[in-house]
Amino acid sequence: MIEVENLKKEFRMNKKYPGFKGAIKSFFSKEYTNKVAVDGISFKIDDGEIVGYIGANGAGKSTTIKMMTGILTPTNGKVLVNGNIPYKDRQDNAKNIGVVFGQKTQLWWDLPLSETFSLLKDIYEVEEKEFEERMKFLNEVLDLESFMLSPVRTLSLGQRMRADLAAAFIHNPRVIYLDEPTIGLDVVVKDNVRKAIKKINEDFGTTIILTTHDLNDIEELCNRIIIIDSGKLIYDGGLKEIKEKYGYTTSIEVQIRQKINLDEVEFIKELDMERIKLSTKENKLIVTFNKNNVSTTDIIGILMAKFDIIDFSVNETSVEEIVKKIYRNEV
Amino acid sequence: MKKSMKLKTYLPFAINVFQRKLSYRADAVIFILGEAVMLAVTYYLWKAVYGSSQNSIMNGFSLNEMIIYILISFITSLVISADIVTDMYREVKDGSIAINLIRPISYEKRMIFQGLGNVMYNFIFIFISSFVVITILYYKYSESLNLFNIIFYFVSTILGLLINLYYRYAFGLLSFKITNMWGLSQMMGAVSELLSGTLIPIVFFPKTIQWIFNILPFSSMIYTPSMIYLGKLTGAELVKAIGIQVIWLMIIIVIARVMWNTLIKKLTILGG
Numbered sequence: 322m323i324e325v326e327n328l329k330k331e332f333r334m335n336k337k338y339p340g341f342k343g344a345i346k347s348f349f350s351k352e353y354t355n356k357v358a359v360d361g362i363s364f365k366i367d368d369g370e371i372v373g374y375i376g377a378n379g380a381g382k383s384t385t386i387k388m389m390t391g392i393l394t395p396t397n398g399k400v401l402v403n404g405n406i407p408y409k410d411r412q413d414n415a416k417n418i419g420v421v422f423g424q425k426t427q428l429w430w431d432l433p434l435s436e437t438f439s440l441l442k443d444i445y446e447v448e449e450k451e452f453e454e455r456m457k458f459l460n461e462v463l464d465l466e467s468f469m470l471s472p473v474r475t476l477s478l479g480q481r482m483r484a485d486l487a488a489a490f491i492h493n494p495r496v497i498y499l500d501e502p503t504i505g506l507d508v509v510v511k512d513n514v515r516k517a518i519k520k521i522n523e524d525f526g527t528t529i530i531l532t533t534h535d536l537n538d539i540e541e542l543c544n545r546i547i548i549i550d551s552g553k554l555i556y557d558g559g560l561k562e563i564k565e566k567y568g569y570t571t572s573i574e575v576q577i578r579q580k581i582n583l584d585e586v587e588f589i590k591e592l593d594m595e596r597i598k599l600s601t602k603e604n605k606l607i608v609t610f611n612k613n614n615v616s617t618t619d620i621i622g623i624l625m626a627k628f629d630i631i632d633f634s635v636n637e638t639s640v641e642e643i644v645k646k647i648y649r650n651e652v
Numbered sequence: 653m654k655k656s657m658k659l660k661t662y663l664p665f666a667i668n669v670f671q672r673k674l675s676y677r678a679d680a681v682i683f684i685l686g687e688a689v690m691l692a693v694t695y696y697l698w699k700a701v702y703g704s705s706q707n708s709i710m711n712g713f714s715l716n717e718m719i720i721y722i723l724i725s726f727i728t729s730l731v732i733s734a735d736i737v738t739d740m741y742r743e744v745k746d747g748s749i750a751i752n753l754i755r756p757i758s759y760e761k762r763m764i765f766q767g768l769g770n771v772m773y774n775f776i777f778i779f780i781s782s783f784v785v786i787t788i789l790y791y792k793y794s795e796s797l798n799l800f801n802i803i804f805y806f807v808s809t810i811l812g813l814l815i816n817l818y819y820r821y822a823f824g825l826l827s828f829k830i831t832n833m834w835g836l837s838q839m840m841g842a843v844s845e846l847l848s849g850t851l852i853p854i855v856f857f858p859k860t861i862q863w864i865f866n867i868l869p870f871s872s873m874i875y876t877p878s879m880i881y882l883g884k885l886t887g888a889e890l891v892k893a894i895g896i897q898v899i900w901l902m903i904i905i906v907i908a909r910v911m912w913n914t915l916i917k918k919l920t921i922l923g924g
Contacts, residue, residue, distance in 0.1 A: 387750065387921055391754075392753040392919075392921055393919070393920075394917040411753065412757065415756035418754070422751065425747060425748055427754075429668065431668075431672065443661055443664065444661055444664075
């Protein structure tokens with residue numbers, strides 16, 4: 322169980338001025354600017370949950386993760402991971418967590434991959450039998466066999482990421498933090514990594530906290546998401562609810578044989594005065610509407626009656642669209 | 653049992669550094685050549701100094717003893733030096749320190765063991781053979797060999813080594829606050845070279861300065877073991893010198909722990 326209460330992190334930075342003169346000025350100046358990276362976040366995560374932790378670049382995701390893993394000390398507030406305060410009992414906490422930083426590897430760069438695992442086995446004091454069982458499991462889900470003896474520096478990014486994931490799990494931690502685990506991976510490897518994460522969660526009941534920019538990761542893995550923006554928590558809840566709450570708008574793109582003007586289709590608005598939005602471009606018409614009030618067939622029906630329609634397509638709002646809107650403060 | 657577990661946990665860090673050094677052989681050869689040139693310069697310098705002086709003994713050192721001092725202090729400084737400061741600030745700068753802090757291991761022990769990996773390399777590949785050569789040379793000069801001095805030389809060198817490692821570790825911790833440490837660490841190198849007596853034996857300085865140098869931890873690193881080897885510290889003086897080493901080691905460990913506790917809160921993990 323992870324409890325985060327009113328967490329805050331402020332970075333103090335020497336004020337910088339532009340240009341060469343500015344560099345000298347800031348060298349001597351004692352002025353500081355405070356940057357609030359995380360601003361009063363609270364949430365609770367139960368054992369065995371997979372939670373997506375998302376936010377735009379610089380929103381404070383990684384900073385939160387770093388405080389939860391105990392490598393950063395918060396300015397204010399508190400974190401409890403299975404009863405430990407991570408930044409105070411760093412070493413105790415570290416025994417029960419696994420971390421993957423997508424941008425940094427935790428594998429020993431110059432050694433064969435298998436060496437990394439045996440080193441980690443010693444560091445985490447994993448029993449021989451457990452180690453072998455888990456290695457077998459990881460081999461199955463992540464397919465490590467073929468590059469087990471290659472030095473880490475020769476691995477491809479996809480191989481490295483799979484190995485990193487395995488390394489984070491070798492001591493069967495209660496919690497795994499995945500900071501952008503699918504960054505830069507191709508579709509197939511991404512899929513494998515997702516499946517492995519899911520399997521680890523199902524088989525071992527590991528709590529997983531995932532930050533990512535790829536919202537397909539979220540849709541496939543998480544049933545709960547936490548969204549933060551400029552250090553503040555703006556949404557915490559189920560994936561379904563967010564779709565219901567924000568994803569009501571659907572749009573239809575209709576291709577019509579002749580050129581079309583906006584006032585010619587104005588009558589569609591009568592179906593739902595407030596919520597329907599229209600736009601046209603040459604012979605293309607885009608209708609955006611609220612699915613709860615009007616159905617797609619209604620709109621297509623009345624359009625068919627008046628115009629000669631060549632083609633149409635319906636676009637449901639994806640989570641990505643919703644998140645984009647949230648980032649831009651549109652909802 | 654518990655202890656052996658601990659060793660098993662940290663030994664890989666030492667071995668890893670050892671292997672890394674082993675794979676950069678050219679670097680090691682060039683380093684030794686460079687140091688040999690420095691050594692030759694020092695040798696001729698002192699030869700000139702002794703040649704132009706009326707006394708054949710200066711501050712209790714004959715020319716032969718001086719040569720032995722230069723050699724023994726040189727290999728002592730070589731064997732105890734391990735550049736953990738660079739490892740530390742590089743890790744902070746590129747953010748890879750994050751990876752090391754998420755493991756259930758003590759950062760202090762890890763860094764010390766990395767330092768020991770370095771020491772292990774220097775000990776095996778440079779120290780053993782040079783020590784034998786120097787000792788044969790010393791025997792030829794003095795026609796006697798004091799086993800007692802040699803044993804205490806090793807005791808004192810081990811203490812000096814630990815002082816040096818903890819000192820460097822404490823210094824490296826500053827990189828948690830000061831991101832770019834290169835200049836500072838160069839300066840530290842120069843200061844400790846002068847104060848530790850590697851360049852000039854401390855007895856050659858004026859009395860008051862000698863007193864200050866003797867109190868500072870730097871003389872405990874190289875000067876004390878070298879003087880013990882030459883048999884210039886015996887009896888009460890020897891006990892006192894080793895006592896000072898032990899005290900300094902404890903003080904530096906305490907300072908390093910206090911620094912860790914303060915600075916770890918200030919650490920900003922860079923990148924990503």
